[in-house]
Amino acid sequence: MDLTLSVVGCGYLGATHAACMSSLGFSVIGVDTDPDKVAMLSRGELPFYEPGLDTLLAQEIKTGRLTFTTDFSAVADADVHFVCVGTPQSKDGLAADLTYVKAAVAEIAPYLKEGALVVGKSTVPVGTAQSLRQELAQSAPQADLAWNPEFLREGFAVEDTLTPNRLVVGVANDRAEEILKRVYEPVIALGTPWIRADLPTAELVKVAANSFLATKISFINAMAEVCEAAGGDVTVLAKAIGYDPRIGNRFLQAGIGFGGGCLPKDIRAFMARAEELGAKQALEFLREIDAINLRARQRVIDVVRSELSEDLTQYKIAVLGATFKPDSDDVRDSPALDIAAQLQAAGATVVVHDPKGIEPARKRFPNLQYSENVAECIKAADLILHLTEWREYRELDPSLLGPLVKNKIIIDGRNALDRDLWRNAGWKFHALGRTD
Numbered sequence: 381m382d383l384t385l386s387v388v389g390c391g392y393l394g395a396t397h398a399a400c401m402s403s404l405g406f407s408v409i410g411v412d413t414d415p416d417k418v419a420m421l422s423r424g425e426l427p428f429y430e431p432g433l434d435t436l437l438a439q440e441i442k443t444g445r446l447t448f449t450t451d452f453s454a455v456a457d458a459d460v461h462f463v464c465v466g467t468p469q470s471k472d473g474l475a476a477d478l479t480y481v482k483a484a485v486a487e488i489a490p491y492l493k494e495g496a497l498v499v500g501k502s503t504v505p506v507g508t509a510q511s512l513r514q515e516l517a518q519s520a521p522q523a524d525l526a527w528n529p530e531f532l533r534e535g536f537a538v539e540d541t542l543t544p545n546r547l548v549v550g551v552a553n554d555r556a557e558e559i560l561k562r563v564y565e566p567v568i569a570l571g572t573p574w575i576r577a578d579l580p581t582a583e584l585v586k587v588a589a590n591s592f593l594a595t596k597i598s599f600i601n602a603m604a605e606v607c608e609a610a611g612g613d614v615t616v617l618a619k620a621i622g623y624d625p626r627i628g629n630r631f632l633q634a635g636i637g638f639g640g641g642c643l644p645k646d647i648r649a650f651m652a653r654a655e656e657l658g659a660k661q662a663l664e665f666l667r668e669i670d671a672i673n674l675r676a677r678q679r680v681i682d683v684v685r686s687e688l689s690e691d692l693t694q695y696k697i698a699v700l701g702a703t704f705k706p707d708s709d710d711v712r713d714s715p716a717l718d719i720a721a722q723l724q725a726a727g728a729t730v731v732v733h734d735p736k737g738i739e740p741a742r743k744r745f746p747n748l749q750y751s752e753n754v755a756e757c758i759k760a761a762d763l764i765l766h767l768t769e770w771r772e773y774r775e776l777d778p779s780l781l782g783p784l785v786k787n788k789i790i791i792d793g794r795n796a797l798d799r800d801l802w803r804n805a806g807w808k809f810h811a812l813g814r815t816d
């Protein structure tokens with residue numbers, strides 16, 4: 381490949397992008413300020429869990445095309461620079477914290493060669509790209525800036541990068557589009573739809589997509605609340621409405637709601653930005669989406685109390701699942717861990733199991749108890765909460781677990797377990813949005 385790429389910020393998004401671009405044949409230099417992360421990645425080891433990415437990374441490091449460094453001057457040879465740093469929620473409000481994005485662009489600016497293209501991939505408030513482009517016109521007039529939002533899902537990161545369902549590029553001129561077309565040529569050749577947009581639209585596409593997904597989840601969780609009040613079953617309702625192709629059956633899994641490093645902070649940052657733009661009313665509904673989402677956590681706690689007692693101090697609760705979704709070790713804004721921590725704060729003894737997320741969970745909530753093994757986790761439990769739908773939990777045999785617990789009560793917070801199987805084995809089985 382005739383283009384050399386740099387990837388600035390080697391967290392989830394950056395490490396995935398760097399390894400995937402290397403697998404397309406490009407020379408890629410990844411830069412990150414964290415020396416430990418850089419050391420691990422340079423050895424071909426992944427600092428987080430993502431199916432398939434570990435193998436790809438190790439393979440690409442061996443080719444010699446992919447290298448990592450903490451030295452920003454190493455980007456000097458690159459033609460295209462992907463900015464993949466985080467944009468977390470600010471500590472003092474709903475808005476996104478742009479410190480890392482601004483710093484990343486400022487750090488590489490002195491090393492940009494003639495004709496270099498800086499390509500933002502981070503999720504940013506609309507207007508950021510335009511203002512960064514203006515700043516770059518001062519600090520590095522030889523370079524240009526484009527925005528190329530990322531839609532990868534954790535657990536499917538490699539697949540979503542190499543075979544995405546669309547490529548969206550926000551550009552200010554034809555040249556920037558041509559360069560990005562050269563980068564993504566093998567992906568475009570697969571028939572991937574290519575959408576050229578202006579800078580603000582490209583930024584908006586990303587937050588609009590995540591807001592829509594969050595809305596779908598909160599919609600079905602609102603239906604779950606109504607089903608509980610009316611004596612209905614939200615899983616049947618979701619299946620039935622999902623057959624209408626205009627609605628679709630994906631992202632209608634009712635339960636304890638959405639978490640992670642993206643959906644919650646993105647809808648909040650979007651609301652904050654809309655308010656700055658004078659369009660607050662247009663996104664007021666997202667406030668309700670957020671509220672429905674957080675209420676789902678409380679509803680599980682209410683069921684626990686109604687099953688055990690208002691006073692939880694004498695009870696042991698086993699929590700299956702700590703990560704915000706299966707096939708990930710990410711516990712950022714995890715509904716499962718939030719519920720576990722709230723129950724513990726209410727006096728219960730809480731023991732958490734997770735196939736991949738125990739260490740990250742322990743860092744966040746060191747006072748919770750953790751167990752590496754399901755049998756030990758549920759031993760003498762008064763109640764089991766199923767909060768992250770790992771395959772391992774669906775494959776549990778409830779008749780074997782029965783003798784281990786004190787009370788055979790399980791609450792399925794993800795509507796993912798086989799209710800009949802558990803009931804036939806003598807368990808009291810609750811699920812959100814199912815009254816029967």
Ligand code: UGA
Pocket residue numbers: 503530531532533534535590593597630631632633634635636637638639640641642643704705
């Ligand atoms: C999300 C988007 O799906 C990606 O397209 C986007 O690129 C990414 O954010 C990002 O902005 O980087 P991700 O955070 O990996 O991806 O997680 P999702 O698969 O969207 O799941 C989010 C949460 O919603 C999880 O906690 C999941 O358990 C929950 N969820 C999902 C439900 O409660 N019900 C559903 O039906 C689907």
